[in-house]
Amino acid sequence: MAETATPANPETLRAARRSPASHLAPTFESGSVAGTVALKEIPFQTMVGIRVDRNSDAGARLASVTGGLPVACGEISGDERATTLWLGPDEFLVVAPESAHDSLGGDLVRALVEALGDDPGQVVDLSANRTTFELSGIRARDVLEKGCSLDLHPRAFRAGTALATEIGNIPAMLFKTGEDSFRIFPRASFADFLGRWLLDSMREYASPEVP
Amino acid sequence: MLLISCPNCGPRDETEFHYGGQAHVAYPENPDALTDRQWAEYLFYRDNTKGAFAERWVHSTGCRQWFNMLRDTVSYDIQAIYKMGQPRPDMERADVNTSAATTPEGATK
Numbered sequence: 001m002a003e004t005a006t007p008a009n010p011e012t013l014r015a016a017r018r019s020p021a022s023h024l025a026p027t028f029e030s031g032s033v034a035g036t037v038a039l040k041e042i043p044f045q046t047m048v049g050i051r052v053d054r055n056s057d058a059g060a061r062l063a064s065v066t067g068g069l070p071v072a073c074g075e076i077s078g079d080e081r082a083t084t085l086w087l088g089p090d091e092f093l094v095v096a097p098e099s100a101h102d103s104l105g106g107d108l109v110r111a112l113v114e115a116l117g118d119d120p121g122q123v124v125d126l127s128a129n130r131t132t133f134e135l136s137g138i139r140a141r142d143v144l145e146k147g148c149s150l151d152l153h154p155r156a157f158r159a160g161t162a163l164a165t166e167i168g169n170i171p172a173m174l175f176k177t178g179e180d181s182f183r184i185f186p187r188a189s190f191a192d193f194l195g196r197w198l199l200d201s202m203r204e205y206a207s208p209e210v211p
Numbered sequence: 212m213l214l215i216s217c218p219n220c221g222p223r224d225e226t227e228f229h230y231g232g233q234a235h236v237a238y239p240e241n242p243d244a245l246t247d248r249q250w251a252e253y254l255f256y257r258d259n260t261k262g263a264f265a266e267r268w269v270h271s272t273g274c275r276q277w278f279n280m281l282r283d284t285v286s287y288d289i290q291a292i293y294k295m296g297q298p299r300p301d302m303e304r305a306d307v308n309t310s311a312a313t314t315p316e317g318a319t320k
Contacts, residue, residue, distance in 0.1 A: 072219075073219055073220040073221065073273075073274065087274065087275070088219065088273075088274040088275050088276055089219060089274065089276065091274075091275065149223075149224045149226075150223075163220075163273075164220075164272060164273045164274070165223075165227070165272065165273070166224075166226060166227060166272055169226075171272045
């Protein structure tokens with residue numbers, strides 16, 4: 001893994017970073033409809049990709065760091081420190097706040113690399129791979145349903161579930177964090193398109209409902 | 212659009228998947244011993260079945276795992292979905308000729 005040791009001045013480094021949808025931040029704010037649907041970017045979350053057989057010793061060691069590895073599609077695991085999403089039978093994505101990253105004084109990546117050791121599998125720092133959108137409000141599900149073929153009804157898609165799918169033809173992870181709040185993880189290069197797509201999808205809820 | 216039941220993720224839209232061609236085309240045991248003709252047949256020659264056809268699919272937008280599917284090429288009816296490495300479910304039926312598993316070109320059309 002590339003050396004990501006703590007630089008001399010993390011604040012300088014942090015100030016120089018631009019998140020993939022930072023240029024849309026004012027548009028997200030003006031496009032959000034208070035009390036109905038809101039969109040914002042949560043930049044720079046720490047994300048670590050894990051590939052390991054969850055029934056192996058290395059899988060058990062990694063699970064002890066992440067607070068368990070999810071068993072099946074849609075499941076998540078973890079604690080307040082980090083959330084682990086199921087991507088495949090042997091593939092997981094650990095999502096943690098920005099401060100958990102090693103370059104900002106955290107130890108998540110190093111702890112996972114050490115847990116894997118020399119066993120078969122991989123632990124890769126993917127923090128720059130995806131960004132995070134938070135879509136919330138009573139109309140959040142309606143916005144998503146315009147471009148996502150999954151059954152998003154609460155009886156099928158419960159809070160605390162994360163699925164890999166397509167939203168507006170963009171491959172993304174969709175994580176339902178609460179009854180009316182979703183986190184979407186698109187890859188960085190799709191963030192601009194998906195951000196604008198979501199804004200467009202939200203626009204009708206700014207107008208009075210036509211009876 | 213097909214609704215395909217991924218063995219890991221459940222029913223998803225066809226757009227989440229990619230097609231991987233005919234299933235059960237075994238790699239030749241001794242490729243060096245093949246003639247150019249036989250090698251070309253292994254690489255490029257595939258069945259063009261009318262009816263039940265075993266094919267490979269990958270859930271590329273979801274779990275990124277490969278699986279096999281038995282699909283009717285006329286009605287698009289998905290008859291079976293089974294794991295990689297498992298034999299074709301209707302192999303034992305006498306009315307299905309699946310000699311294609313080893314010799315793609317030799318299969319009766």
